[in-house]
Amino acid sequence: MRWTLPNTLTALRLLAAPGLAVMFLYFSRPLADWFALLLFVSAAITDWFDGYIARAWSLESKLGAMLDPIADKAMVVIALMVIVGYSSMSPWLVLPATFILFREVFVSGLREYLGDVAGTLRVTKLAKWKTTFQMIAIAVLFAQGVFEHYLAVTVIELDPRQVSAILSGDSADVHGLLWKEQGMTWAGHIGLTLLWIAATLTLITGWDYFTKALPHLQEER
Known part of the structure; x- marks a missing residue:
């Protein structure tokens, strides 16, 4: 080594x-x-x-x-x-995360079973794009957590009626409530969109690896 x-x-x-x-x-x-x-x-x-x-x-x-x-x-x-x-366990987050985790376990199992012939499951360009989308999506979702926490801390210190007035534009936003709320919302939407793209690529590449492995999974006659 x-x-x-x-x-x-x-x-x-x-x-x-x-x-x-x-x-x-x-x-x-x-x-x-x-x-x-x-x-x-x-x-x-x-x-x-x-x-x-x-x-x-x-x-x-x-x-x-x-x-x-x-x-x-x-x-x-x-x-x-x-x-x-x-998270709040939203299905929009849990489902793509489940697809990604399932694929990683499935492909790792395929590679382990194939052993010496696992080289047939070479990393493709699409798989590299999948990893890229996963990384960016996760980074954005971590950023959403930052916005979400600062928003929650600000809201706790304010009266509910004051919060509604600020969000509706009827009161001055001296506490930065709007940019925190918009940051959380946009980071959430962008992060989930990228995660679903990553999950789609994950399933496509997982199926590609499976079809490449099929010839090695045939029973000997």
């Missing part, structure tokens, strides 16, 4: 994955949301850099090829678990 710079970045990304959940155990919101957002974005950036450096400097290795998809899956799975766990 070679511990090159790309491999080190990938290993750090893998170690950062459980840190997303730890943030919400040891920090109160919105600090937990901020830390999770910064940690996830930093990890997503290293995902691009380690691949670029490995190709540009000819530092590709078997260790990196093994760790990279594991780190990506760990980041996505744990991040979705945290987001769903701290």
Whole structure:
């Protein structure tokens, strides 16, 4: 095994994955949301850099090829678990998250079963786009959590009638209620849209991997 710079970045990304959940155990919101957002974005950036450096400097290795998809899956799975766990369990969020988690488990099981011939399930360009949409969607949904918390803190300090007057435009928004509400709403809509796109690509690539694996699943006669 070679511990090159790309491999080190990938290993750090893998170690950062459980840190997303730890943030919400040891920090109160919105600090937990901020830390999770910064940690996830930093990890997503290293995902691009380690691949670029490995190709540009000819530092590709078997260790990196093994760790990279594991780190990506760990980041996505744990991040979705945290987001769903701290959400209102809306089906618009739970369903795409379920599709993504199911596909990751299914494809990982296929690769494990195929063993030496798992190379037939090479990562496609569509699968890379799937990962990109997943990363962006999750980052935006973490940002929604930041807006949501600041909005909740502001609303608690105000009279309900005052909140209604501000949101309807009948009262001056000296507390920044509108931009927090709009930030939460837009981040939610954009994040869910991107997550559904990612889920669609997830199902398409999962089916593609399954059809490629079918010849190796035939019973011998």
